[in-house]
Amino acid sequence: MNPEKYLINKLEEVNKIIFSELMEQYGDPPIEKVMPLLLFRKIVEKCDAIKILHDNNCGQPALSFARSVLENRWYFMFIIDNDSEFRSLSYYYFDKKDNAKKEIKEMEYYNTVLLENISKNEGYIIQYQAKISLVEGLKEKCVIRKKFFQNQKLAKLPNTMWEEINIKYDEMIKGHEEEIIKNKLKIEEIEKRIESFNVQIEEMKITKERQEKILRRLNQDELFLEVRQEEKKLLGKRPNWYTLKTGISSIFQLSKNLVLQDEYITYARLSQEVHSANASQQLIVDNNITTLTNFRDEKGSEFAMAMASTFLSYSIEPFLKFYGKEEIYKEISERMYQFYK
Incomplete structure (x- = not known):
């Protein structure tokens, strides 16, 4: 088993353990308790998707998943950073509300x-x-x-x-x-x-x-009274869930608030794939001769895999610490060390 596969499988196993414990403790896990878990699981899920694409030499499409890894990482870090209960409820409220309106x-x-x-x-x-x-x-x-x-x-x-x-x-x-x-x-x-x-x-x-x-x-x-009150203060605007109480109006400002603005450089590059702003990169010009890139190009997925793995690794310790699973972090660290020593 390679390190990426081990890590993805291990973290999903941990996710299920934590969720099971929340179910046992609360019956129906409170939103403020389960939301950080769900966001972290999204990070793992996207890494798994990137690995599948990487294993099949699918290049550029993997970059959009790497961008999603970063977004979910910032959302997760923002929630556990401060006022976790309100931020979890805010995320849930906006997510459900936007989805419901769009589906209607x-x-x-x-x-x-x-x-x-x-x-x-x-x-x-x-x-x-x-x-x-x-x-x-x-x-x-x-x-x-x-x-x-x-x-x-x-x-x-x-x-x-x-x-x-x-x-x-x-x-x-x-x-x-x-x-x-x-x-x-x-x-x-x-x-x-x-x-x-x-x-x-x-x-x-x-x-x-x-x-x-x-x-x-x-x-x-x-349950969402405070969220609605904060939303009402911004009537006439189009706030994001993280705007409430903070005034943060963009994903860049969010990264800056977390002192992770250096990561935004990578995010901006990855955004080109999401917004279809990189189609011209399929052309290679060498000695005035233009050719097409390979349809299945492992280079793009290698970059996506490297970025996603890096940002996933940055998120593991704060995630496990938030749920009081520091001993699992030690176990994972030791196993990963064995892979790379």
Whole structure:
């Protein structure tokens, strides 16, 4: 087992142990107790994703995960630095509120799209029904014409001609019947599609109601009273969760508040991948000859892996100290030393 895999597996094991202890102690872990754990787990999760990409020589895409490692590290460090209970509640409040509002808007948008699709498909059904009516009319004419000729006592027509007429009308009637069946099957297919759309609309209605319930809780629960009061002071602005009580308005200011602004240099570079500002880096110009980079390039993932591992290692001790697991930090340190000695 390599050191990265050991560390990721060990930390996830520790995460589960701490969460289990919180469950045992509180039944339902308080937000202020579990939020630092969840943020730290995000750091580990992103490192795991980077490792998977690195093992498969996927370069640049890994950089966006490395950026997320830094963001989650700063959020985690900010929460445990001071006023942990309020900051945990603030993070949870903003996270749930933003997600609920976005999901409600998303449900409303897709509800409109599905209703439009239902209307469009109902129009298709009307068209196929009109085709069926037309073909049924043609079939009925064929049946009538066939009976007409069968009822005629025209002795001068030879039997072979009668047979040809019968065969001709039988083929026409069969063709019309096949066309009718084909159009009916189309209608059944469309009706199933409409039924599926209606099921989706009902599911989205339930999802929307669930998110509206979350918003009501956030707006009414006494647990978030102080968060709401601080948010109200910034009415008209668009604060981040870490803005409350601090006035910190950007991720750079957050890093500066933590005296980690040197890490922002790396963060800014990693942001190029997230914002698609590095597409030109796929071109290599050497001696006036331009070529493309390899589609699978391990160099990008090597940098991402190195950065993520570094910032994860910086976060382990404060995390374990926050949850009173200093002895585990000693165990991890000794094991990592064995890897690199």
